[in-house]
Amino acid sequence: GEDVEQSLFLSVREGDSSVINCTYTDSSSTYLYWYKQEPGAGLQLLTYIFSNMDMKQDQRLTVLLNKKDKHLSLRIADTQTGDSAIYFCAEMRSNYQLIWGAGTKLIIKP
Amino acid sequence: DGGITQSPKYLFRKEGQNVTLSCEQNLNHDAMYWYRQDPGQGLRLIYYSQIVNDFQKGDIAEGYSVSREKKESFPLTVTSAQKNPTAFYLCASRADKYSNQPQHFGDGTRLSIL
Numbered sequence: 001g002e003d004v005e006q007s008l009f010l011s012v013r014e015g016d017s018s019v020i021n022c023t024y025t026d027s028s029s030t031y032l033y034w035y036k037q038e039p040g041a042g043l044q045l046l047t048y049i050f051s052n053m054d055m056k057q058d059q060r061l062t063v064l065l066n067k068k069d070k071h072l073s074l075r076i077a078d079t080q081t082g083d084s085a086i087y088f089c090a091e092m093r094s095n096y097q098l099i100w101g102a103g104t105k106l107i108i109k110p
Numbered sequence: 111d112g113g114i115t116q117s118p119k120y121l122f123r124k125e126g127q128n129v130t131l132s133c134e135q136n137l138n139h140d141a142m143y144w145y146r147q148d149p150g151q152g153l154r155l156i157y158y159s160q161i162v163n164d165f166q167k168g169d170i171a172e173g174y175s176v177s178r179e180k181k182e183s184f185p186l187t188v189t190s191a192q193k194n195p196t197a198f199y200l201c202a203s204r205a206d207k208y209s210n211q212p213q214h215f216g217d218g219t220r221l222s223i224l
Contacts, residue, residue: 042218088152100152
């Protein structure tokens with residue numbers, strides 16, 4: 001299909017790892033991005049990965065890319081209450097068009 | 111600090127009224143974008159501009175208009191023709207349209223109907 005797909009909600013316990021998944025559509029997409037949106041705020045770039053990479057790690061964040069399945073994931077280690085937000089996945093297609101997922105709301109349980 | 115400034119943060123529109131949302135950037139970016147965000151949905155592109163005095167319609171341009179007279183500024187007008195304007199509006203910029211550099215966002219304007 002045409003859409004970038006994400007689950008709408010994810011609930012995890014504080015201190016556990018969160019894994020947010022995304023399925024994108026274009027096998028020739030060049031970059032894939034993860035953004036974070038806190039309530040009432042704009043989108044903050046968290047990390048991005050080039051399509052010829054399998055993994056990228058940045059402190060508590062790990063991005064995994066499976067090009068064969070067009071699957072992207074964001075793992076947040078040791079999830080804290082400050083991680084509570086909506087996480088958006090986006091793909092940059094070969095024509096430079098940016099396609100957005102609907103966002104996954106991460107809920108942290110104490 | 112370089113960034114994108116959107117104003118106002120909250121805006122109310124009366125029936126039949128046009129309202130203008132401001133977006134200013136000091137990142138020296140060529141490309142600028144306006145998105146609309148509704149609850150539970152992703153970002154939908156309203157308009158974008160690659161260069162001064164040029165702009166293109168996005169996926170949901172009906173009822174909106176823009177101008178790009180200066181590189182730093184990309185205001186969005188929500189016209190009375192937009193029958194359901196209540197939403198969160200986000201402005202973004204990127205170095206240029208053909209760059210793989212990520213988009214940077216402002217803090218948004220929430221528009222409501224009176």
